[in-house]
Amino acid sequence: MSRNALLWLIWFIATLSASAAVAALVFVGGDRSSLLIGETTGTHAQFEMACESCHAGNALDTDKKQAKALNKTCVTCHQDELKASNDSHPYKKFRDPRMADYWDLIDARTCTACHAEHKPEITRPGAVTLAMDYCVACHSQGEQDVRVNRASHAGLGFETCASSGCHNFHDNRALYEDFLVKHADEPWLHEAPVHELEAALRSPRAPAPAAAPTPTPAMSPAPEGALTVEIVAAYEASAHPGGEVGCASCHAAEAGKEPSAEDVLANWQDQPGTATCESCHKAEAKTFRIGRHGMRRHPKIAKPRDPVRALKAVGIKLDRKGELATLIREYLSDAPYPTVMTVAESPLPMKAEAAHEELTCTSCHGPHRVDLNRARVESCASCHDDGHTRAYFGSPHHKLWQAELAGAAAPGTGVTCATCHLPKEETERGLVTNHNQNDVLRPNEKMIRPVCMDCHGLGFAIDALADPGLVSSNFQGRPETHIESIDWATRRVREKATGANQ
C-alpha cells in the first residue's frame, strides 16, 4: 500500500469513527453538552441537556414534521397559561387557510416563529426573537391596519406596541378596550385596600417556642437523638400537629399508614425529599414544578436516554459483559439530570452566601417550623439580591406588612413578596398559593388583575408597571410614566355618540 493510500485510509477511518461517535451522542446517549448550538432561554436552561423535552420528533422525519413535533412540546407545557390568558393570538386562529397570506409574514401557527431557541444574541424580553416591531407584519395593512382603525395610533411606531405597557401578543386581560373603559375612573388607591384572598389565609405569627416542649404521641417513634428541643418546639408551632402529621409521616413515609415502631425506624430518613411534601401538598407542588424554583421537577422534562434500549432497536446488543461493552455503555450514558436547582445557577443577582442552597420546599418553609410569614418575605430576601428586592425593605408595601404583623392593621393589608409573586388562588380545593412565581410576572401586566387591582386603580397599576424605575425602587414614589390607553379608550367610546368610529 502506498503512503498516500495509507493516509487516505487512516483519514477515512478517523472521520468515520468521529462521525459515529458524534452521531451516537446525538441519537443514542452520552454527554452532548459540547454539541449545544446556543444557550437556551430563561428557565429552559434548567433542562437544556434534556433535549428530548422539546425535540420530541423523529430525527428522520421531514423538517415540517419535526417543526410540528417541536411546537407541540411548547404547547404541552404552556397550554394552561395560554388558555388562562385568553390568548389574543391563539395559534389555532392562524391555522385557518384563509390566513395563508399571513404565513409568509409571520407564521404564527408555530411558537418558534417568534420564540426561536438557542439564539441568545437575538432573544429579547418575553423570549421574543423577532424585531420588536413585529406587529407591523399584520397590523399595517388591509382591515387590520391599526393606523386606520385607531386615529389615536396614527403616528405611533410599531416598536412601541408591545413595549410601552399597552399591548401584549398573548395576554391582554387587563389591557383590552372595554376593560380600560370600565375601570377608567378608579382612584390610584382604593378606599380600604386589602387582599381578600391573602386575608383569608393569613394567621398571626407562630408563637415562640416553649422553653422545654414535651414530645407528643404523634411524634413518636423517632430515632434516639432526633427529637431535639429546637425541633420539637418548631414542630409544635407549625400546623402539622393539628393535621395529625407526625415525625413518621415525613421521615418514614415508606413505612405506610399506622406503622409499627420497628417499621418506622427501619424506614427512617433524616432528610426526606421534596416528594414527601408533594404527597400531601399536591396543589402547591403542581405550581412549584412549573415555576422557576421547581422547574427541574417538571413532569414533562424528558428522562435520560437508555442507550441499551436505543441500540437494541437497531439490532445492536450492548447489555453484554466485558470491558469494551462497559466502556461503550459509560460513553453512551446520559448523566442523571439534576432534580433541583441551586441558587448559584440563577441568572438573577443572588447573595453569594446562598449560592450553595438548593431550591426545595424546605428552602423557604424550613423543615419543621413552617413559618409562612418567613416564607412571605425573609425566605425570598435570603437569596435574591437585586435592587427591587433590596428596595422592598422600607417601601410603602413593606411598611404595610410591618403594620399588619404588629397587629396595627387588618389581615391582608400588608404587601409581601409573596403577595405579588406567589398570589393566592381560588381553586376547587379551596384557597391555595400559586407557587409558580412566573405566572403573574412575564410580562408584568399579568399582575394587574390578580394582584395590583386588589388595592390600586387600573390606570395607576398600568402606569406603575410601565415605569422601570418605579419597579426597581419597589414602588417608592409615583409613576413618572403615563400610559394613554385609558384616555384613548374612553375618548373613543364618548365619540361613538357622534358616529366618529364609523
Place this chain on the structure above:
Amino acid sequence: MNWTHVKATAAAAVLAAGMGMPAAADDLSYQEVTDMLHVVMDTDRSVYTKNVVARLAVKDKVIKASEYYEDEQALPLPAQMFRFGAEGVADKTDAFSYSLLSLWPINKQNAPRTDLEKEGLQYIVDNPGENFYGEEELGGEVYFTAVYPDVAVAQVCASCHNDHKDTPRSDFELDDVMGGVVIRIPMD
C-alpha cells in the same frame, strides 16, 4: 361548474346519518358536503340565538350576552359560539374548516381576506337566498369554498350590531343578510 365528486368524509357520513340519509353514501360532491355541514351549523346557530340569547338576554332579561362573557358572567355572543365551534373542529380535523365573515364586521378579523371571500360575500348580499361556490388556492393548496348567507334571525342580531361602537353599519333589520358562513374543504 364541473363538480369533482369525492368520497364522503366521516363528518359528512355522520351528518347524513343524523339527517336520516344513508350513512353509507360514498359519492357526494363537495357542494353536497358543504351544504350538509351548513345545515347543521345554521340550525345550531339559529337555536342558540333564538332559544338562548334572545330568550334569556332580551325577553326574560335574566342574563346578559357579552363579548367578555367570562368577565361579565354573561352568555357568549352567538358569533363567539360559532367561532368556538369552528376552533374546536379545527382541533379535531383538517378535513374542512369554516368561519363567519361579513362585509361589515364588528371585529375586523372577520372581514373577507381572500378574493373569493370578497366575491362570495358580495354575491350572497346581491342575490338574497342564494349560495356561492368556488375554488381557490391558499398556501399552495386548492380548496372548495362555499359561502352561505347569514341572516338576522332575531331582532337582537340587528340591534346589537347596529348599536356596537365598532360597527361599520347601523341600519340592519330583521332578515337582512349580515354576513356569510364560509366553509372550505381541501381538494387534494
